[in-house]
Amino acid sequence: GDSVTQMEGPVTLSEEAFLTINCTYTATGYPSLFWYVQYPGEGLQLLLKATKADDKGSNKGFEATYRKETTSFHLEKGSVQVSDSAVYFCASNDYKLSFGAGTTVTVRA
């Protein structure tokens, strides 16, 4: 079945550092891809999405490009802030939404 594999954490960074979280997917069809963010004690919020190959999703300084040839959707941000500390989930949706295990990111001042 469809599945998502994302970089294991935890990841600890200093403020203004560059963040990359790797995500790869397996799917029989052509899924839509999503990144969600979860702050402590809360539900998930959609961060960005891409629905077809070569689409770039972006929001709040985060970006991810749908790479069909490498079946990847890596999340990047050029300069992180303390407020970016959260758990990040990659997800793919072909016939149902499948989530990665989540990556905990901690940004230190």
Place this chain on the structure above:
Amino acid sequence: DGGITQSPKYLFRKEGQNVTLSCEQNLNHDAMYWYRQDPGQGLRLIYYSQIVNDFQKGDIAEGYSVSREKKESFPLTVTSAQKNPTAFYLCASSIGAPWKVQPQHFGDGTRLSIL
């Protein structure tokens, strides 16, 4: 403001007891979902409903039941048959078709613990 409301935020269950988690949305979304989140794991789908009076089992439906009598509401019952119910439960909704491009909107979750 439109959104998804889950209640209660914390819930405690005694052995052998059924408990019901509430999920209400005012987004006018057709589809609703229940997920279970365990530490260090992604979300696993329990049940979903694409339309009123219809619902389907997800990957881990055993020990759970749902109903969808109204568009706005999708309560989840954790029955005594669920032997390991301690988890964080998340309810979500989406607009509907086309299913695979619509993002899901999540509530703030209910944390269930066993006494």
